[in-house]
Amino acid sequence: MAKHYDVIVIGAGPGGMTAALYASRANLSVLMLDRGIYGGQLNNTAAVENYPGFKSIMGPDLAEKMYQGSTxxxxxxxxxxxxSVTVADDGLKTITTDSDVYETQALVIATGSEYRKLGVPGEDKYGGRGVSYCAVCDGAFFKNKPVVVVGGGDSAVEEGGYLSQLTSQVNIIHRRDQLRAQKILQDRAFANDKIGFTWDTIVTEILGDDQKVTGVMTHNKKTGKDQEVPVDGVFIYVGNQPMTEAFTDLGITDEAGWIVTDEKMQTNVPGIFAVGDVRQKDLRQITTAVGDGGIAGQEAFNYLQTLQDKVQTK
Incomplete structure (x- = not known):
């Protein structure tokens, strides 16, 4: 027997928790579903310095505060x-998980995105043995050891700064000749004596022995030079990809898998909304996810009201 809720939110990151807060505050029965702990990527974030109300707060701490508010x-x-998610002719959405089945008329998708892999030899082999996508999670394993950070965006530069407090040296390897990160993050990194930069370069292989990473092979795109760089850890930040595999049959994603919505967070399927990093948009931040969630929670209420009005006029 399927469990029924007025609104179901898939994903309990900042966007999903905010949607749940707004919908439940409107006196709707709300369920948040997540495959892991609430907070999403907040749990992998060190200091959050750009969320209003806090000069600086650790990601897991902010996740806990948001969860208390959302429930x-x-x-x-x-x-x-x-x-899987299926939609019946009458608009009822059925959500099947690995353990239960749920039904709702209003669904909010807040599954976010996951770290994109380099796709080079050695990456999978040394996952958890020197290859990481989370400095907060794994940085302590590399105390006083040299590491490389692959990428040039906000995450790469910010996490590189975090790693510089633990490791002996951080080498940021970027395929371009300039960073894409916010200027304030760049300025900090350039002023940090423990952070170095390798420009116009890609990592072509992750090297190691029977137990752990021992280095990376790099290729300079301008000079054509290949070089082995000895390191103990490889932290990869080369972008994200949407977690939308369960929703591909709904026809709500673009070619890259991002969910397309209007300004009300509504997809092209009535009663299905999407918020946060899973959406097709330019800025993926905690603040934008929270804004999306507030809109979606209210719009889910409005959608249910229209359904109720239709029933009453029949």
Missing amino acids: QFDAEYAYGSVE
Whole structure:
């Protein structure tokens, strides 16, 4: 027997938790579903310095505060990996997870995105043995050891700064000749004596022995030179990809897998909304996810009201 809720939110990151807060505050029954702990990528973030109300706060701490707020009006939370979503002719959405089945008329997708891999030899082999996508999670394993950070955006530069507090040296390897990160992050990195930069270069292979990473092979795109760089850790930040595999059959994504919505967070399927990093948009930040979530929570309420009005006029 499927469990029914007025609104179901898939994903409990900042956007999903905000949507749950707004919907439950409107006296709707709300369920948040997530395959892991609430907070999403906040749990992999060190200091958050650009969220209003806090000069600086650790990501996991902000996640906990958001969760307490999102459940204050009785929104429920459950673990579950979503396998499929189907929509009946009457608009009822059925969400099948690895352990349960749920039904709702209003669905908010807030599954976010995941770290993109380099796709080079050695990356999978040394995952958890020197290859990481989370400095906060794994940085302590490389205390006083040299590491490389691959990438040039906000995450790469910010996490490189975090790693510089733990490691002996951080080498940021970027395929271009300038960073894409915010200027304030760049300025900090350039002023940090423990951070170096390798420009116009890509990592072509991750090297190691039977136990762990020992280095990387690099290729300079301008000079054509290949070089082996000895390091103990490789931290990869080369972008994200949407976590939308369970929703591809709904026809709500673009060619790259991002969900397309209007300004009300509504997809092309009535009653299905999307918020946060899973959306097709330019700026993916905590603040924008929260804004999306507030809109979606209110619009889910409005959508349910229209359904109720239709029933009453029949």
